[in-house]
Amino acid sequence: MPLSESELQRYQRQLLVDGWNQDKLKSATVLIVGLGGLGGVSATYLTAAGVGHLKLLDSDIVELSNLNRQILYTTDDIGKSKATQAAKRLSALNPGIKIEAVGERITESNAIQLVSGSDIIIDGLDNHHDRLILNRVSYDLKIPFIYGAIDEWQGQVSFFNPPKTPCLACIMPEEKQTPKPIPVFGALPGTIGTLQATMALEYMMKGDVSLAGKLLIYYADSFEFETVSFEKNPRCPVCGK
Numbered sequence: 606m607p608l609s610e611s612e613l614q615r616y617q618r619q620l621l622v623d624g625w626n627q628d629k630l631k632s633a634t635v636l637i638v639g640l641g642g643l644g645g646v647s648a649t650y651l652t653a654a655g656v657g658h659l660k661l662l663d664s665d666i667v668e669l670s671n672l673n674r675q676i677l678y679t680t681d682d683i684g685k686s687k688a689t690q691a692a693k694r695l696s697a698l699n700p701g702i703k704i705e706a707v708g709e710r711i712t713e714s715n716a717i718q719l720v721s722g723s724d725i726i727i728d729g730l731d732n733h734h735d736r737l738i739l740n741r742v743s744y745d746l747k748i749p750f751i752y753g754a755i756d757e758w759q760g761q762v763s764f765f766n767p768p769k770t771p772c773l774a775c776i777m778p779e780e781k782q783t784p785k786p787i788p789v790f791g792a793l794p795g796t797i798g799t800l801q802a803t804m805a806l807e808y809m810m811k812g813d814v815s816l817a818g819k820l821l822i823y824y825a826d827s828f829e830f831e832t833v834s835f836e837k838n839p840r841c842p843v844c845g846k
């Protein structure tokens with residue numbers, strides 16, 4: 606389908622980008638799990654870029670203490686469903702794409718059904734337990750998983766696409782007990798969520814991501830980025846032999 610006159614105008618500046626492929630974005634389905642500080646940012650950029658179908662998964666309601674970082678929401682949204690409010694806000698930004706709000710939390714029993722049909726999974730979660738469920742489904746269904754996490758002054762991202770790459774459980778197989786609440790200022794998930802959106806766009810248009818098999822760590826207190834390569838773990842509980 607050729608782009609309409611309005612799409613040509615809306616996407617005018619990105620269509621000038623070398624290697625850009627709007628058709629591939631338009632035909633893609635992205636699942637964003639967690640619509641907080643990370644997911645709200647990746648969802649915003651993917652909506653603006655014209656990804657054809659976004660599925661937004663979050664069972665939480667908006668709280669006042671979310672608003673220092675969860676920039677999709679306003680003070681008026683307090684007490685309302687994050688998935689629903691996010692879908693409303695994003696549909697206003699770009700009415701030409703399909704946005705689906707799912708007010709559920711990922712569990713062992715619903716994961717396959719919720720993830721099926723997506724081309725990419727974006728991790729906007731705040732706990733490793735649910736991440737490991739997503740990682741397992743990503744491996745089982747062969748759907749790439751874009752990991753992102755933050756803690757105080759540090760954030761990290763990676764792209765897992767097993768069996769071509771290691772999986773999350775190769776490097777972080779255990780459930781960690783994270784102290785609640787995690788210290789966080791809004792600009793950090795802003796940076797990490799933007800990197801996740803960039804990886805998703807790169808994967809949709811090129812079929813690969815140069816960060817696959819590497820962990821990118823951002824130290825916000827020193828403005829340094831570090832890239833750490835890692836290998837598949839033969840004893841990985843998910844993708845090991």
Ligand SMILES: [Zn+2]
Nearest residue numbers: 772775841844
């Ligand atoms: Zn693994």
